Amino acid sequence: MGNSKSGTLSKEILEELQLNTKFTEEELCAWYQSFLKECPSGRITRQQFQGIYAKFFPDSDPKAYAEHVFRSFDANSDGTLDFKEYVIALHMTTAGKPSQKLEWAFSLYDVDGNGAISKNEVLEIVRAIFKMINPEDMKHLPDDENTPEKRAEKIWGFFGKKDDDKLTEDEFIEGTLANKEILRLIQYEPQKVKERLKEQEKNA
Secondary structure, three states, rough: OOOOOOOOOOHHHHHHHHHHHOOHHHHHHHHHHHHHHHHOOEEEEEEHHHHHHHHHOOOOOOOOHHHHHHHHOOOOOOEEEEHHHHHHHHHHOOOOOOOHHHHHHHHHOOOOOOOEEEHHHHHHHHHHHOOOOOOHHOOOOOOHOOOHHEEEEEEEEOOOOOOOEEEEHHHHHHHHOOOHHHHHOOOOOOOHHHHHHHHHHOOO
């Protein structure tokens, strides 16, 4: 990645990120400086990414979820994210358009990357989400979604799929856009991530 170690963000990458995200030049430059502090090489590893999530969620275990998020954004599958991939990840999970977020959510749930989602893949991601819900919030979950198995069952039921059926990207996006309940069930409140990001910026 150009200028990865120079302390300044290359004009091309800055312009591309401003075009593709809602972040301002000021925000991007500030994030780049803090990114370089955490990752002087200009690239972030899976372990470092998990460490950042752990700071966001000190009261839970975000390791499995962070690993899936990392996988979904490691565009070239080289086991690291550069600053551009990292910012696109932040944008998609916190500020992207609904359809963009759902394209990302599909890639998150498509664990094996074969272009379709199975019920087991839904369960795998939901289990990772549950590890991030603190015990106090867990007490307030409705009876029909207070375990990963129940929540996965509920999501799959909304799509009207049999246990061994697969879900295509179009079906996933259309079904979720048409049913806010699915959207609520498949995500781990990105708003919380956004709030913690802002807190971190203030404390930086």
